[in-house]
Amino acid sequence: MPERPLIVALDFPSISEVKQFLGKFEGEKLYVKVGMELFYKEGAPILAYLKENGHRIFLDLKLHDIPNTVKSAMRNLASFDVDLVNVHAAGGKLMMEAALEGLDEGTKAGQKRPACIAVTQLTSTSAEMLRQELLIQEPIEDVVVHYAKNAKQSGLDGVVCSTWEVENILDACGTDFLTVTPGIRLKTDQVDDQVRIATPEEARKRGSWGIVVGRPITRAENPLNAYITIRNQWEGN
Numbered sequence: 001m002p003e004r005p006l007i008v009a010l011d012f013p014s015i016s017e018v019k020q021f022l023g024k025f026e027g028e029k030l031y032v033k034v035g036m037e038l039f040y041k042e043g044a045p046i047l048a049y050l051k052e053n054g055h056r057i058f059l060d061l062k063l064h065d066i067p068n069t070v071k072s073a074m075r076n077l078a079s080f081d082v083d084l085v086n087v088h089a090a091g092g093k094l095m096m097e098a099a100l101e102g103l104d105e106g107t108k109a110g111q112k113r114p115a116c117i118a119v120t121q122l123t124s125t126s127a128e129m130l131r132q133e134l135l136i137q138e139p140i141e142d143v144v145v146h147y148a149k150n151a152k153q154s155g156l157d158g159v160v161c162s163t164w165e166v167e168n169i170l171d172a173c174g175t176d177f178l179t180v181t182p183g184i185r186l187k188t189d190q191v192d193d194q195v196r197i198a199t200p201e202e203a204r205k206r207g208s209w210g211i212v213v214g215r216p217i218t219r220a221e222n223p224l225n226a227y228i229t230i231r232n233q234w235e236g237n
């Protein structure tokens with residue numbers, strides 16, 4: 001795993017838009033995220049294509065189901081030889097343990113098991129929504145840290161959270177626990193549907209292990225320039 005990756009969310013409808021987008025990066029090897037939109041359209045061949053081109057892959061399918069189903073699904077995902085996969089921590093500890101069992105079973109001899117992280121609370125969730133829609137009355141910061149502890153106790157490698165929860169998670173779960181933070185925006189960017197946002201600089205200062213950035217790069221007039229600007233802020237250059 002590279003130290004502190006900038007993960008680019010390939011939230012595109014199909015492989016043709018992906019090829020067009022990656023064509024602007026002059027052969028640079030990226031850490032990319034394949035989510036539901038692209039995977040449900042293209043399936044496993046998109047992963048093979050990205051691997052062949054030297055990119056690292058976060059396969060973001062956010063599994064959330066009964067333990068047995070998640071275990072079997074993870075067994076299959078492990079065979080894709082991606083770097084990182086995820087589940088929803090809300091599925092509970094037994095489900096997270098089952099996810100790891102499935103990954104272990106599906107990882108071929110000589111291959112590395114994909115790291116597995118749990119989404120704590122989506123970065124599109126506000127404190128108010130948590131209370132009023134989801135009927136969770138604890139402060140969102142506490143819920144996120146509690147879910148992170150559950151993930152750690154289940155043996156997972158880390159969590160997805162917002163930048164603002166990273167310090168407390170590292171205190172509770174140890175500094176080698178991975179914290180991947182989406183909801184990254186430059187001060188000049190549109191917020192879109194994100195709520196718990198932060199700049200790349202804030203993410204670096206707070207100690208995020210990795211950041212996930214989609215639209216600020218994919219929808220930029222010049223995606224390569226946007227990528228470089230964000231990477232420089234993230235790396236503190």
Ligand SMILES: O=C(O)c1cc(=O)[nH]c(=O)n1[C@@H]1O[C@H](COP(=O)(O)O)[C@@H](O)[C@H]1O
Pocket residue numbers: 009011035060062086119121122123124160161182183184192194212213214215216
């Ligand atoms: O698991 C994720 O990657 C994820 C978790 C989360 O809490 N929030 C979140 O935005 N994401 C993903 O991160 C990406 C953020 O994209 P942008 O908002 O366009 O930067 C999307 O692909 C989301 O699916």
